[in-house]
Amino acid sequence: MGDFLAALGLVLVIEGLVYGGMPGLAKRLAEQVLEMPDSALRTAGITAMMLGVFLVWLVRG
Template sequence: MDDFLVALGLVLVIEGVLYGGLPNLARRLAAEVLATPEQTLRTAGLVAAAIGVGIVWMVRT
């Protein structure tokens, strides 16, 4: 549970830096996401999740 809370905290830090420090970039990225086809977003999300699981697995073993 501690690891989950640390990971959640890191996500919030990254999001906060993006929105707080670079709001124009955040708006442009949001517009790009809206213009991206659903299948592309789904594929990118699943690939990112798989890479994340792989990283966690490598670090934990």
């Protein structure tokens, strides 16, 4: 559970950096996401999940 909370905290830090440090970039990215087809978003999401699982497996091995 501790690892999960640490990972969640890291995600919040990264998102905070984007929204707090570069709000203009965050808005442009949100606009681009709205224009993307569902299939592209699904592919990107599944790829990100697979990469995340691989990284956790690699680190926690």
